Amino acid sequence: MDPEEFRRAGHAVVDWIADYWATLGQRPVTSQDPPGTVAAALPAGPTAHGEPVSALLADLDALVAPRLTHWQHPGFFGYFPANTSGPSVLGDLVSSGLGVQGMLWASAPACTELETVMLDWLAGLLGLPERFRSTGSGGGVIQDSASSATLVATLAALHRASGGRWREVGVDRRYRAYTSTEGHSSIEKAARIAGLGRDGVRVVAVDPGTLAMDPDALRTAIRADLAAGDVPAIVVATIGTTSTTAVDPVPQIGAICAEYGVWLHVDAAYAGAAAVCPELRWSHAGLEHADSYCFDPHKWLLTGFDCDAFWVADSADLVAALTVLPEFLRNAASDSGAVVDYRDWQVPLGRRFRALKLWFVLRWYGVEGLRAHVRSHVALADRFAARVRADDRFVLAAPHPFSLVCFRLAAGDEASAGLLEKVNATGRVFLTHTRVAGRFTLRLAIGSPLTTQAHVDDAWELIASAAG
Amino acid sequence: MDPEEFRRAGHAVVDWIADYWATLGQRPVTSQDPPGTVAAALPAGPTAHGEPVSALLADLDALVAPRLTHWQHPGFFGYFPANTSGPSVLGDLVSSGLGVQGMLWASAPACTELETVMLDWLAGLLGLPERFRSTGSGGGVIQDSASSATLVATLAALHRASGGRWREVGVDRRYRAYTSTEGHSSIEKAARIAGLGRDGVRVVAVDPGTLAMDPDALRTAIRADLAAGDVPAIVVATIGTTSTTAVDPVPQIGAICAEYGVWLHVDAAYAGAAAVCPELRWSHAGLEHADSYCFDPHKWLLTGFDCDAFWVADSADLVAALTVLPEFLRNAASDSGAVVDYRDWQVPLGRRFRALKLWFVLRWYGVEGLRAHVRSHVALADRFAARVRADDRFVLAAPHPFSLVCFRLAAGDEASAGLLEKVNATGRVFLTHTRVAGRFTLRLAIGSPLTTQAHVDDAWELIASAAG
Known part of the structure; x- marks a missing residue:
């Protein structure tokens, strides 16, 4: 597809989306068709020779759009929102069009630098503690989701709790992770992936009225594990639980983590966006105790999935936990130590230019x-x-x-x-x-x-x- | 941004991309600016009130485009390619515009079903063994990258090697992963994430001429580990290593894995695309022995990052390893067992509608x-x-x-x-x-x-x- 074909087809696809949005309110929010309806309507494979974009757009209308749950629909009140916006879609379109890989600073310098700056902008917008800014030993990065943020926080915590042995020897002790009964399922999933097993997760009781973690119960659990010879590695506190948006008492939890030397990760996947409003920042009290924090602009800040904003107060443990340097990735900029290579801040090696959609959203809407x-x-x-x-x-x-x-x-x-x-x-x-x-x-x-x-x-x- | 504003701005962004592609060959492939150039040129935060899309496009030209490594440039011969194409960009644009979440079948039925069918189409296109098709106990799914595919394969392998205990008790034995000296760094990274440590990875010698794994060395390593009381869990063989595109002898490796009951994952991240050509399918000999296999359409099959195609011969271990079911995700379709919920096939919970870009690419180009x-x-x-x-x-x-x-x-x-x-x-x-x-x-x-x-x-x- 040459640039002129792309221009024509691109205008048609933009028009299709504009029309979809304009008619969204008149569509049923969900499909009532049984499982298998879409699959049954598709041929067994692609044709030998290509088809035009118009054929694809016709099938989007006939096959796909009627069998969706429309997350952008004005009557969609399910789960947590995953709202997007025009500026986000356009920023992401630029990312797709550039098609660069930001695994290393050297592999796309502007991709890395814009991401660092956007995470600093977001930190300012939410009033996050200074320690999360890139100007010190910490900084931010875009993960695909809060699940992955919890996972990498868990890995950094294990590395720290092991005194740096973990990356060589793996899970050779009974490390423990703590969250409340209302904590997200991704916390158990991260612990399982990290090799702690479900048994490695301590589920701490909540206050029955607020549904927020009971700090005394957390302290009791940590003490019991220490007495049993287990190693408390990470506490995941939540600002805005998935079930009811309860807010854990981060100031008290943070003090306990500091006392026992346990990594504190704060998961504000949904409710973090609230902190753009100064009158809602009470929800983020105590964040200066956190070793890491994340929220999802892709939930409630007009930025399309995937865009989880994740910060660490000190990136050293994270990078130590995740870095592997094969010869084929070595380059002068990385060797100089003057740049950030975000591949060492995440599970995958490759990475899209996701900062563009944030840049478009933050600038188009303004504070x-x-x-x-x-x-x-x-x-x-x-x-x-x-x-x-x-x-x-x-x-x-x-x-x-x-x-x-x-x-x-x-x-x-x-x-x-x-x-x-x-x-x-x-x-x-x-x-x-x-x-x-x-x-x-x-x-x-x-x-x-x-x-x-x-x-x-x-x-x-x-x-x-x-x-x- | 209302639909009409989006339409106008969207046409302008499409035009910007078309112009970028049309002028790509005249740009330097890489930037010569020092680290910090982009960051220094950006303001300290977003403005109080919004800015127009035209301001963003102007800054793309002035700040961003000159500081990229242009992966789509005709003179880009680095790493492995991450090629995209017009149809891929347009399919992904539709995904951004729809903004649906495919974590569950019920959360976007067409997203799940189109993905299942596209992975079956790809399996047919590459001539993959029948066992990877969705019609049996196996099937395919899109991961963000081959790194994540290796990770989830490792987790499924651990679950199987433990006799189903792993998800409860975690890594309580010395599980071992095997790859060659030429295997990708993501294999060690996956083992580290899974809690095996670097010590858990056995690096097997290669034939010095072909740089392909030496099956005798693999057998010797497995036997030594068994004798030491360790548990061989997974072998990762490579079709097209990153360093030189060497092809491991999968038929012999597969026989060894079968003999010792070890999970075989085959990583064809780059070279998998070659199998669309019948004359290059020799590279995929022995794949009927594999428990899992992946390749990246985002490397050499005209589909933009992120799109790794990952298949398992039997999804039961994978789902058992990764599933956690909180009340807020329960729904009638999942409870019926009649649908696939891809959240249980990957690390994150949320997922984009990535099958669209594959659908656009496969149909626009044709076989x-x-x-x-x-x-x-x-x-x-x-x-x-x-x-x-x-x-x-x-x-x-x-x-x-x-x-x-x-x-x-x-x-x-x-x-x-x-x-x-x-x-x-x-x-x-x-x-x-x-x-x-x-x-x-x-x-x-x-x-x-x-x-x-x-x-x-x-x-x-x-x-x-x-x-x-």
Whole structure:
């Protein structure tokens, strides 16, 4: 495809996306087709000779778009949002078009340097502690997801806990990782990948009211492990748990980690974006104790997946844990020690130029634009929660400090599960669920840039009337 | 950014990329600016209020493009190629625009089903064994990179080698991984991440002529470990090593793995694409013995990073190794067992709709288009190698079965390193190096779709004249 063919086809694809966005609100949020519908409609292989882009766009309309869960739909309230935006899509398009590999500084200098600066910009935007800026021994990097951030934090923590032996000898002791009962499943997954096993994860109790980690229970767990000869390696605290957006008490947890010399990783995958608003930075208290921290611009900061922003206070353990230097990657810039090679900050070797989409988003919206985005969703969540609170049939299941509201029917689990099924079957909204203190709980997560007050009010009307 | 603003800005960005491609051949392949040039030119943070896309495009021209290593440049012969193409960029643009998350079948049904079908298409295109198709107990999935493929293969292998205990108890024995001295650095990295340590990796000798793994040395290493009470868990064989594209003897290695019950992973990251041509499938002999296999369409099959295609013969160990099911991800489709949830086939939870770019590439080029692409590069490599062979000053350092030619100056390492520096300083070409049997060796890897015979001939003229 030569540049002129690309220009023509590219305009057509841009138009297809613009039309998709313009009509998104009229589509059902989810597909009702059974498993296998798409696969059954596809041929057994590609044709011998090529087909035009127009044939692909026709099949996008006929086959693909009707069988999606539309995450950007104004009625999408499921999971956590994975919102994107026009500027993000365009920044990522430039990345695809350049097709450079940022594994080493030398393999694409601007890719590395723009990423370092964007992570510094984000650190400033969120008011993160100075220690995470690239000007000292720390700095930031883009990971694909908070799962991978937790994994690399775990590996750096193991290396540190072993006194530097781990990378040679591996897991030769009973290292332990700690998180609360509300911590994300990726914490257990990271511990398993790192060779600690599920047994290596200590699940710490939470305060039953706030659902935040109980620091006394953490201290007790660490002491018990030390007494048994185990090695406490990492605590993962959460700002904004996936189930209900609970906020762990990082100041107290940080003090315990400091006392026992345990790595503290703070996972703010969803709620980190809230810190762009000064009035929501209370949620990030105590972060100066953290060895590492991450949040996902791809969740609630208008940047398309994949874009997890991950910082370390000191990159030495991370790089020591992950670096392997074969001859074919050696180069003068790396040998000089004057540059950062981000391949040593992550699991894969290769890396896309993902800083571009952040650059596009941060510049196109500006600081106030991003704050307005977060504030509008928090206000919509407040509004929805007020409706729930005012209706005797409903119970608010947890605090709602950000843009997620958790609620259930007073009539019990069966009624709540039935309600979820009923409202999702309309195709007008999509909600998911969790369990809070064992009870089936609906989650309404506001995050699509297209979601307005009218959509949230419609969702409430639909839910209230379906509740019977 | 509303759909109409996106349409206008999107056309401008497409035009910027088309113009970039049209002028690529006139740019220096690499930047000569020192570290810090880009960072120093950027402001301390985003503006309070947004800026237009035109400002971003202007800064792409002024700041970013001049400080890149241009991987798509016709004179880029470094590392392995990471070639992309118009159809790939457009498929990825659709993925960005849809902004769906394929972590579960239910979270975006078409994302999962198109991926399954595309991996079946690719398996057919490469003539892979039936056991890797989704119709049986195996199947394929897209990973970000071959590094991650090796990691998840290692985890599945550990789970199997432990008799299913690993995911509970972790690394509680001395598990061992095997690869050759020419195996990729990501194999040691995966073993380290998995908690085996560098000591857990057995580096097996190669035949000094072919640089392929010596099966007798592998057998000896496995026997020694068994005698010491260690647990052989995984062998990683390579089709097309990074240093010189050597091909390990997979039939013999597979027989040894079968005899000792060791997981066989075959890494064909670069050379897998060659198997689209029937005349190059000799390189894939013995693959019916493999438990897992991967190659990177993002290296030599016109698909932009990230797109590693990874297959397992039986997905049960992989899923058992990686699955964690929190309440908030439970859904009727997953509970039914009728669908694949790819989150359990990879490290991260979230996932982009990466099958779209494959679909666009496979359909736009067609089978014959892809074969012509690979064949033209193999022919160009043959042509370049013939020039090297015919010149007494040069030595071909290794066989060149695909599109990489390794060569050095007979005058010695210092002369060879000097030659590399000299030709790269011209900005007309970019080559990287390796060491073969300890000797400094230049690598000329052909992969850019823009590279024609004229570019390869120019590269030779430049090299030959710089050799003095």
